[in-house]
Amino acid sequence: MASSNSALPKTMHAWTYTLASPDLPAALTLNTSAPLPPNPPPKGHYLVQVLSSSINPIDYKIPELPLIPRLIITKPASPGCDFCGRIAAVPASSSSTEKTLEVGTPVFGRLDSPTQFGTCAAYTMAPFNGVVALPDGVAPDDAASAATTGLTAFQQIVPRVKPGARVFINGGSGGVGCWGIQIAKAVGAKEVVVACSKGNFGLCESLGADRCVDYRSEDVVEAVKKLAKEDGVFDLVVDNVGVPSQLYYQSHQFLKEGVEFVQVGGGFGLGDIGALMSKMAWPRWFGGGRRKFLFLGVENSNEDFERIGGWLKEGKCKAVIEEKVDAHEEGGPKKAFEMLKTGRVKGKIVVNGWSE
Template sequence: MASHQPATMKAWLYSSATGGLEKNLQLNLNAPQPRQPLFKNEILVEVISMSVNPADAKLPELGFVAKALISTPASPGLDYCGRVVATGTVVDSVRIGEIIFGKLEKPTKFGTLGQYVVVTHEDCASLPDGVDPDHAAAIGTAGLTAYQSIVPYVKAGSKVFINGGSGGVGTFGIQIAKNAGCHVTTTCSAPNVSLCQELGADDVIDYKTTDVYQELVARGQIFDLVVDNAGTPLNLYKDSANFLKPEGIFEQVGGPMSFSGTATVASNMLLPSFLGGGKRPYHFFVAKNSHDDLAEIGRLMKEGKIRAVIDSIFEYEDAPRAFEKLKTGRARGKIVVHVTKKP
């Protein structure tokens, strides 16, 4: 049921991202809360912890495009773990005071770097006993992306290549693929080889000292699935028939936010094989919010079958530094920000 809430909240806000989002965030201790009263199927959540994703910065930095999608001032952030403080009239899947985790359906004016957010049933799952809210806050985008880009396409014994194994999606992906019984090959730089191996990777390629494409070609058509979190080398999909099985699938998850990167994705999606395009099925992957998938990832975490790899944790007053760290491109796993006090 709905309950009375203060009209304001604390929130890190941006009105422009010129020069970088991290340089434009301003802390407002009296920012307006999300719309009230709630719609009948909505849940108001006080955020305990959130985690940052590349898209949280990339979208605001698109300038006029971003302003057309999100009114400002706005708070960035999609992923969260928090406590339920109010519910719409038909919500019966959670109770007030319960701790839940998940991700917002899409970027919004009221992101998870604000104290309160509004979600629905598909955007959340209950926090399992024994799982730290910081770890649950790391699941959201990265966990759903890894789970949905791998699990539907593999079976025990499948061979999976994960391009980019040490970031948020990659660290979850290695573990999820191994839990599904797959053989996992991944890429990372030398300092992260041991991490990828600890997570279960069977074979790790150092992309800084090895030509990734040539290394894959040398192995032949052995892979059932490629999950490309990195987007480089740019020719990876077009030449994937040299290492993907004829029935293999190429999932494009991430890539450089540049003209060449965008042009490559467009070409991969639109150029037919007889005109020089790739010869394997190509999916540009976008995660879909799913209560059931979030609950399953939470269950795997509770049972110790997967874990969140946390690179660093920032207190709320230091939130801009979380984006500074994200932009270095050297985070091992996820970056978390504390928003309110943990239970």
């Protein structure tokens, strides 16, 4: 198997930034002659030709931090971690225990974290554990939208939900929430309750939610307490938002004893970090009881990606995409990030058209 393709271009189209100021959307520019990632790629990585990519809050939150991005991300850099594409090159040599995909194989997956060669570009460099073959019949846009959010929801739900379980998801209409509803149902949850705006009730119900709580007109904590009193405590609570904080501090009133309260949402401001640290420390101070707080760190897993891809192929899960933006249109990804930063996106935003 050839490790690299000498016919690959030396440059590519990529949306890049040097300093995310005043914010990432404002800093992005289209570079039509950006250098490709290394070819052949380093050990443990593929060079991937991107067809579609999708964006997540971490893609702008990390670059917009005041100091850390300057230390960990080489500039100019492209944002984005999620992709669907095809293998363009493999390492010159791999361990005998590593099974590499062949050049030309359609694939999808995600990078470990924001990096110099992000997925808002025609080519990216992805780790082996973040790349799996694209199942036949699954659209590239759908697969790209499943990477980070689908994997996050999978790792929230699957290890903790058994058939017949009751699940509450705070933030049901966002990227992770849309996957969480479907994955909970796919593994046998009896009832899924979500908090979202009233305007998104229909979307969440179409994905399998049994009940919806309007966070704009109801006190979410009181609503969940009432549901637990009427029908029994929940087997899992997932918080994709991070607010209200009382959802965690009052969870002993609606969450089964000894199980984890799982959070992934939240900002990177000092107040947000302080609130998170307080939640993490609370069980140690007071003995925990019913409340075991877990801030989930998502990790790439080929097996998890393969199950998500299988559910897409079988129709057990579907991608929810609010907007598709062409990579080459004027302001394409800039528009996508501006939309994402409003916090009101239903499902995902996809950037496509990178390659034919």
